Amino acid sequence: MSVCSHARLPTQVRLCQCCELPVDIIDLKKGYSADCPRCGTQIYRSESYSIGGNLALAITCLLLFVPSHYFDFITIRLVGMMIEGTLMEGVYALAKEGYPGLALLTLFCHTIAPLAMCTSVLTAHAALKFRWFNILKISLSVLSHSKHWVMLDVFLISVAISCFKLQDYSDIYVGNALYSLVILQILTIVLVNRVSTRRYWENWQTESSLPVAAKEIHCHTCHLSQPEAKNCVRCHSPLYHRKPNSMQKTWALLIAATVAIFPANLVPISILITNGQRLEDTILSGVASLINNDMLGIAIIIFVASIVVPVAKILGLGYLMFCIQFDKVKNHKVEMRIYRAIKWIGKWSMTDLFVISIMLTLVDRGQILNFTPGFGAVAFGIVVVLTMFAAETLDPRLLWDRHNSKPSLQPETKLSSSFNE
Template identity: 60%
Template sequence: MSTQQHQQPVRKVRLCQGCELPVDLTPVPNGKSAYCPRCGTQLYRGGKHALSGNLALAITCLLLFIPSHLFPFINIRLIGVTFTATIPSGIYSLIQEGFPELAILVFFCSSLAPFAVCVSVVGAHIALRKRWFKVLKYSLTLSQCLKHWVMLDVFLAAIAISCFKLQDYADIQVDTGLYGLILLQIFILMLITRISVRRYWERWQPESTYSFEHKHVHCHHCHLSQPDGSHCLRCQKPLHHRKPYSVQKTWAYLIAATVAIFPANLIPISILFTNGQRLEDTILSGVASLITEGMQGIALIIFIASIIVPAAKILGIGCILIYLHFGKRNIRKQLMSVYFAVKWIGKWSVMDIFVISIMMTLVDRGRILNFTPGYGAIAFGAVVVLTMLATESFDPRLIWDGKSSSDKTKDTALEIIKD
């Protein structure tokens, strides 16, 4: 028999970034995605999406920023006076009213983060073409860090809620900017789901060019599994088996969020002057008033997004941290499911802040109606940011520390392959 007949296929072993389990990806068919059999983290994204498609989507999104941000998305007509709402006008109104913290949060999540992600994709393509290592490195790092802060879908939901709240006070008309926002959300969602940092680094230098006998650490930036070292051999980012001070940072963010959630729910989050009356609403009283006005669906959305979700994030991350210190290690998969759920629902808590910014720019301040945020909104914004930072700072590999070597060997041979 020839040498080729005896030759075994090269094993593509990759360390799972969620639990650091070595998994053999050699038999993964083209177009399929591989998931870790132990923690469920995606190891390999299937499909053959061309990188040029990402560039086309990024440029389309950049062009859509013009109508979506500069044109009004909602007009209201109140006793013969027309008021228009744009994203910049809502941000400016928050600054005028003395709430620059909320203005920065709205600007970052609705404008800066999506714009930076699109620019970083364009930068990555230019870097690949020109072979600029540093531009590629920083562009991919930027897109990887900021894509979780893109919240245009939450902003669109906030527009709908604001319209329901104002329908009893004024006539509401949809304007050009809303169509731009909807198109921008569709295209940027397509872009984010297609972005794969690993594929860009594979185009720069394929994983097959490295021949490692042993792999002990996984780079979370370019997703190259490699031997121990201080820096990644491909992207030159620092390597860590665990994020430095992950537990301490997560506890700090979590405790701060727990402290902030009390004023966020007890202090009024919005103040409305109408017909000579001053109406102060906390999150819970606002939900109750919506139910009284017959808007049970909107009340349920706000109750879930503004009360249930922040509390669930704090409790979920807290339970994971407590189990790391004191709990049994036989519920690791459940803890990973909690972590994935907390990470996914995190951004929806910012909906109330978006509603406030939209109401600020639509309501006729100082004449017929007067709307302003309450100081509870600042505390609520702090809860949103702190819980998201707590999720990002936590290293899920800590959940799997202490697993026996026999279990590890058993799991190495397993695979989950999905479409």
């Protein structure tokens, strides 16, 4: 079906990308989406808007990058000195303190990933216009991978937390770049929700023009269900029923994250020097300090984002891996909800690292109040990255292997009324 013309076919079979159930989609109207009746994964979305809107959003976001990243987003008055904080100064400060890995991680999440996403939208549109296949394939690959690492929303929450932590030591003023950051974040959220790599591939070559009568394997690059083959007939990417070495990669990443979470919680993550007194805080002691200073709301946010979320991701991934490894999958829908929750909450663990970057920008000035990261921050950054990679390498179709082998499973399910707007 040609998405650009919004044609409607009486029937269209697609394989669910998470459980491989063949679903016969019937009478899908514009602006509606069809979810898999077995695992709840969105299989098809009939957009009622033009992809030209994606281009306009991407260009606007790119224009906002300069004011939001290089002008001050917050200013404080500390011991009689006005200190302006920009987003990029936090990266420079981390690198200067001897933490280049943390500097690169924070830069990637609040600058490189959203910049790559917006730029890839531009190059994808150029590739469609001039029929550049390789450029389109690279652009859409960058687009699909960078979306998960865009964390401007997490950064804005971190700005608010930093302001609450600094309010007892300094006067705080909102900078002009903060307004640009808020607008950039809103537009980024809209772009992430609108953009669809499948739709760009449909504009390149529609499914109806391809010999894909039999639906035996699903391409995870262009989302075309097609006959069994080594390579996709549309994007030429390698095809596989299961991600190669998914279990081995996920176990390795999960074990490494489990090892790193101990120093992340036991070694000081930040060091604050005030009035000549050196205060070293682990994540838990920092939460306790916030509670003692009557900042219960901020303490809860830090506790959930920095302790509950990483531990929950490790335990959740461990449970899913155990169920798959030892064939203990019982309630498939519950396991799929756990998998989706792990992927969604992953980025919120970056809150503490963003707070460290902001604090370092504003108070590491050799004054009465001084701030520096601890080595626990490095271990915590490793946990964040490893758990996010582990969630990506885990193939959710492995959860359905035993279910698919049951003789009672229907070969094809018709979906004509289960639509979501």
